[in-house]
Amino acid sequence: MKKLLLVRHGLSVGNKKGIIQGLSNYPLTDEGKDNVLRLVKDNLEYFSGKDKILTSPLVRCRETSDIISSYIKADSNIDDLLVEFSAGILDGLSKVEAQEKYSEYLKIWTSRGDLDLIPNATKGDELQARVLMFLEQYLNKENYNDIIVSHAGFLRCLINTVLKVARTTPVNLEHNNIHELNDVFANLKVKQHTIAKNSQVLEIETFEKKYILKKANRLIEQRDLNEQEILKYLSKYINVPEIYLMANRNNYLLKTLEYKEGSNFYGELNERMLYNTIKELYKMQEALKNYPESKNFEIIDILENLRKDIFRIKDSNMREIGLELLKDEIFQNAIKADYKSLVHDDLHRANILYNKDNVAFLDFEGLKIYPITYQLASHIAASYLLNDVDFNIKKVLDLWPIQIDYKYLLCLIKYRLYEGLVYFQERIENKEYDSSDVDLKDKYVKCLKHLK
Secondary structure, eight states, X not given: OEEEEXXXXXXXXXXXXXXXXXXXXXXXXXXXXXXXXXXXXXXXXXXXXXXXXXXXXXXXXXXXXXXXXXXXXXXXXXXXXXXXXXXXXXXXXXXXXXXXXOHHHHHHHHTTSOXXXXXXXXXXXXXXXXXXXXXXXXXXXXXXXXEEEEOHHHHHHHHHHHHTSOTTXXXXXXXXXXXXXXXXXXSSEEEEEEEETTEEEEEEEOSSOEEEEEEESSOOOHHHHHHHHHXXXXXXXXXXXXXXXXXXXXXXXXXXXXXXXXXXXXXXOOHXXXXXXXXXXXHHHHXXXXXXXXXXXXXXXXXXXXXXXXXXXXXXXXXXXXXXXXXXXXXXXXXXXXXXXXXXXXXXXXXXXXXXXXXXXXXXXXXXXXXXXXXXXHHIIIIIITTOTTOOHHHHHHHSSSOOOHHHHHHHHHHHHHHHHHHHHHHHHTTOXXXXXXXXXXXXXXXXXXXX
């Protein structure tokens, strides 16, 4: 059985007073409480036998949920994703007040469409992203049979999303109505991609658009908040996805991002693709160089990291390569003199999308402060050399808009490869690996021997 029973909260004090509630917190009226109980009694065949009740945290929903729970003896749990959308500057105003102050915005609200043009209101894409994040818990479940208590705006978007029709399609959501949905993912196209041991990417197509849901086996960290802000900043300069929303879900993180058209390209890039990639990479580097909130990011000491890596490396030949690099005085001096900037250290091919002449960069969770030349070095190592050990590095230097010392760049490339080698060596030692990790470790070794 795959069923959800959707219930709008009972009549609230805000409803009674004609207030645009949004996120305002009003309790139920006595009439509203009586009507909820009557709704359950009159539709007991729908309410009985449910696994649990999930409710919005706002009091009008919690009181509704408590009435249902006490009558049918089912557990009630708060789910923050079920909260109503905000009507922005209209929240908490009566319709009379809204007409006097913001008549144009009131027209948008009464039309029951997206509220994107109302200042501070929840955007339509963000609301739908939240709906998908709520529904994610039911993906791949063989059975579920829950009651969902929420608000008119959220439920309208949920119902229409599940039915794969326009999310603002009119739905009868009077207080005395219930809606039953079967198999909430039956109409939605979902592609699942495992990108690492502890994370997964879901590509979900709704009537309006596609979304990307990233699921990770951890909770929200500072790096996620940093990523959200830096993507807003970078979107003015290069093609990057917007983060619509992120939330902790019990013991895991969900993050919903804008879908970017394009595909990852593996193999040798043609001249135009290489040119466009390097052009956009330089634009990104210059934008990151001037990011005003860089103080929120970790500063990396490359030489200290290299010392630690040499100590951890098992292969004597690889240890010798690291020691030679560490003793290189030209390398040491160049690192000290290099400008320090935010760097995307993970621009391998899986984090680059190609769409005709358009290039999009993905996955900005791990930005750190490095010597600025490391941006290009890391990209060359991860995106080109690991795919083709004989890749001509000078092809990239010819396209790079500013002059870079080749020997210094080569040292940074070796350091990047060394970091990758240590990472995969330790995964293998800790038995957290699969065959692809072994292949990657061998590629790092091959590249380091080739560059020696």
